[in-house]
Amino acid sequence: MAAQRRACGPPAEEMLRECARDVVAVAEGIREVSARTSSVLFAPALTGSARRHPRTGLAARWALLRTLTNKQGLGGSAIVAPDGVGHLLGAAGEALGRESLAALVAVTSLRLRIAAVLLDHPEFGHDPGMRRLTSAVTADRDPEAVRALRALFKDQDAQRSLSALAPVLAELLAIRGLLDEDPLSDETAWALAAGRELTTGPVKGLDGSHLSGTGQGEGAAQAVELSAEEARSIATEGSFLGFLRNIDALAGDGRVLVQEVRSPDGVLRYVVQVPGTAPGRPRDDSPQDFAGAWRNLFLTDSPYTRSILLAIRHHGIPRGADLALVGHGEGGTALLNLAQDDDFCRAYRVTHVVAVGAQADDRRPADPRTWVAGITNRHDIVPVLDGPGAPHPNRYRVDYTGPTREFPGCHLLRVYIDHLETVIPQARADVDRALAPYRGPVERTRAYRLGDRARPPEGYPFLAVPTTIRATSEGPVELPVRYYDSSAAHLCFPVDTDVARSLLPDVTWLVPARLGRRALAVLSVYEHRCTTIGPYTELGLSVLVDDLWRPRAYDLAADLLRRADLRRTGRYVVSLAVGTQEARAVAEEVWAQPAVRGDADVDLRGRDVRVHAPELGVSVEGRPGPGARCPEADWVFYGRRGESVVRTLVRAHGRQRVHARPRLRLRLDGAHGSLARHLQILELDAVRPGFVLSSPRFVAHRSAGAVLPR
Structure with missing residues (x-):
């Protein structure tokens, strides 16, 4: 049947597109009639006549006004006169829901285009979110359209949803602009509907840059190393397919590639290779996403183009050097936008721009000598998103029908590479011939990771501190030690003062701090997921002590009002047990804390606290219970080395809570080490903590120990 239909005439989808073109031409004609009628309504001659002959002149103006605003006439928003009164009347008509006849006819054309897309790609109509959005937009139900669009981006299967949305989003945006109450979006909507070059911004309300925070970034680029496997797959000889395979190897994670090629004439030339849109939702960390693609469609200046420009500058390409730009999908569009920049083309000689899977005809480079090639599969809808193109001189265009029909499969770069080898080998040969100056050995390859905006260092500003290197038995360590992602629970037990004193060194000036008649012992459990000495767990038992020189009553209470670096108590x-040898070495050799190596299974980020350390004979289970926010507890730790005390300051930042009625239980499975033995001496397994301090997630830095002469 399909063969018979093709034999009888053009495909149905092409007939629908032809009908859509005829209908939009009618809409443009109606719009011109509306403009001429509006100009007559506000013509100075008719205004003067109405003043001289109010009876007939006002009747004529009233008839023209009804023609422009009546539902049976040209519609409520058909007034297009530039003066303030005409604009006000037209906006009032739109606010009253009286769409112009021209807009309604144009919407009919856009619906025909959507029907053609769905007929050519029936898989798009299978997505329920897509059907809901299409129905809401075409029916001018704004709240429902917004909800449908948000639902698409929250869908767990975001890649499939966005693939279904992309082929008809241009039509949906145009319909939204024609039917909304904002006259500022009319010109963009009419340009999309009529296939003219866009001269204004995106349609208000459905601009892709509003779908995430990625549309307004200044762009960023950072040099990154390729993995060993990636480095082996990168082409070492310049060729068209080699450049495309390089792009395919980097696609999807926000990287671009710059290669230096020694040409046959001995000149060093540069090739910038840029991938297309990454699958899935808009991303906050990369301009290579759906929102970035739409910003590239409407504006030549976008975070993607700015990021590519930064990568080129970071690479150190000399001014006046020959440059070839090769891109796929959104990457091709971004490169074409970059080639339109006068300043960029004055800095570098852009000799070639090759866009695969992107429409290249409607982008005019600033340098008329630039050779532009566009290769598109007719089943690939993404080039349609880039807008209809008009032929220009110095262009090479290949628009072929590939065997891969289903979207997004037909847009994949590896599919284009396969087609260039098997379906359109002549196009590959033609582009290779044009890129002859870039067919030589690759002397240098550098990858750059792009971002929406330059990002501060990890942990900035809290962890941006001066550092020094300290040697340990396990290798050099950078101090202070920074903790980028940690959790902690501090179990605080009131204990007998004499028993606590027996655990301290035998010196008279080291006295446990008193809370009433009791001392305070703290069992601290840490899960350090990311630190400068690697991830590890930590279980430590400590006793609060008074000022080492002049202990006073209530020292601890007074110290809580001081900054951590001014505190005298600590x-x-x-006892200390840590999960790695590196952490043990730092604890013993830098902080003078008696540490042992011991593994523990720690989970502190849920409602329950779970600690299981069979090697150490210690386990903790239970729930801290209701808690209240409290100031972050910076700590001062003391350790003993020889005849001196080492004082270490720990600064922390997080969301700490205090739990006054914890339901936690400490269990000891025999005295398997110093930690369990000391816990047993204090008889902490027989009581519950007096209170618990918890920090499900915090950052911290722990300084090098200061040696005190005591």
Whole structure:
């Protein structure tokens, strides 16, 4: 049947597109009639006549006004006169829901275009979110359209949803602009409907840059190393397919490639290779996403083009050097936008721009000598998103029908590469011939990761501190040690003062701090997921101690009002067990804390606290219970080395909570080490903590220990 239909005439989808072109031509004609009628309504001659002959002149103006605003006439928003009164009347008509006849006819054309897309690609109509959005937009139900669009981006299967949305989003945007109450979006909507070059911004309300925070970034680029496997797959000889395979190897994670090629004439030339849109939702960390693609469609200046420009500058390409730009999909569009920049083309000689899977005809480079090639599969809808093109001189265009029909499969770069080898080998040969100056050995390859905006260092500003290198038995370590992602629970037990004193060194000036008649012992459990000495777990037992020189009553309460670096009290570490040898070395050799190596299974980020350390004979289970926010507890730790005390300051930042009625239980499975033995001496397994301090997630830095002469 399909063969018979093709034999009888053009495909149905092409007939629908032809009908859509005829209908939009009618809409343009109606719009011109509306403009001429509006100009007559506000013509100075008719205004003067109405003043001289109010009876007939006002009747004539009233008849023209009804023609422009009546539902049976040209419609409520058909007034297009530039003066303030005409604009006000037209906006009032739109606000009253009286769309112009021209807009309604144009919407009919756009619906025909949507029907052609769905007929050519029936798989798009299978998505329920897509059907809901199409129905809401074409029926001018704005709240429902917004909800449908948000639902598409929250869909777990975001790649499939966006693939279904992309082929008809231009039509949906145009319909939205024609039917909305904002006259500022009319010109963009009419340009999309009539296939003219866009001269204004996106349609208000459905601009892709509003779908995420990625549309307004200044762009960023950072040099990154390729993995060993990627480096082996990168082409070492310049060729068209080699450049495309390089792009395919980097696609999807926000990287671009710059290669230096030694040409046959001995000149060093440069090739910038840029991938297309990454699949899935708009991303906050990369301009290579759906929102960036739409910004590239409407504006030549976007975070993607700015990021590519930064990568070129970071690479150190000399001014006046020959440059070839090769891109796929959104990457091709971004490169074409970059080639339209006068300043960029004055800095570098852009000799070639090759866009695969992107419409290249409607982009005019600033340098008329630039050779532009566009290769598109007719089943690929993405080039349609880039807008209809008009032929220009110095262009090479290949628009072929590939065997891969289903979208987004027909847009994949590896599919285009396969077609260039098997379906259109002549196009590959033609582009290779044009790129002859770039067919030589690659002397240098550099990858750059792009971003929407330059990002501060990890942990900035809290962890942006001066550092020094300290040697340990496990290798050099950078101090202070920074903790980028940690969790902690501090179990605070009131204990007998004499028993706590027995765990401290035998010196008279080291005295446990008193809370009433009791001392305070703290069992601290840490899960350090990211630190400068690697991830590890930490279980430590400490006793609060008074000022080492002049202990006073209530020292601890007074110290809570001071900054951590001015505190005189602190926690003397009695026992410590850490999960790695590196952490053990730092604890013993830098902080003078008696540490042992011991693994623990720690989970502190849920409602329950779970610690299981069979090697150490320690386990903690239970729930801290209701808690209240409290100031972050910076700590001062004391350790003993020889005849001196080492004081270490820990600064922390997070969301700490205090739990006054914890339901936690400490269990000891025999005294398997110093930690379990000391816990047993304090009899902490027989009581519940007096209170618990918890930090499900915090950052911190722990300084090098300061040696005190005591």
